[in-house]
Amino acid sequence: MTSKRKSNGEPDYGLIMIVATLLALGLLTVYSASYARAARSELSPSHFFGRQFMAAAIGVVGLLIMARIDYRFWQRWAIPIMALTLLGLLVVLLVGQERHGAVSTFYKGSLQPSEAAK
Secondary structure (H helix, E strand, C coil): CCCCCCCCCCCCHHHHHHHHHHHHHHHHHHHHHHHHHHHHCCCCCCHHHHHHHHHHHHHHHHHHHHHCCCHHHHHHHHHHHHHHHHHHHHHHHHHCEEECCEEEEECCCCECHHHHHC
């Protein structure tokens, strides 16, 4: 049984709750899994959690910004964005840095063109 919803700009609160729950569970898992390692490394027990929390916060801000952009913008810019992504994949082959046996990153692993390609 499917229900038809009218697209009136109203957020899908069920989806928001599911994503928020998964985000909270993910943060809890990082905290639980890294607590002992951080303590052994003489770091704050919440060091890895704090880093992951900051990344999640940046992601949520990005989500809120992207949700405000009309889908027709992406339709217009899809081909140029795809071309830039392919260019990034080619450039990483030429000047990328090796990490874990693969040449697939820029800036010491901080930028991975393959993530944009996905």
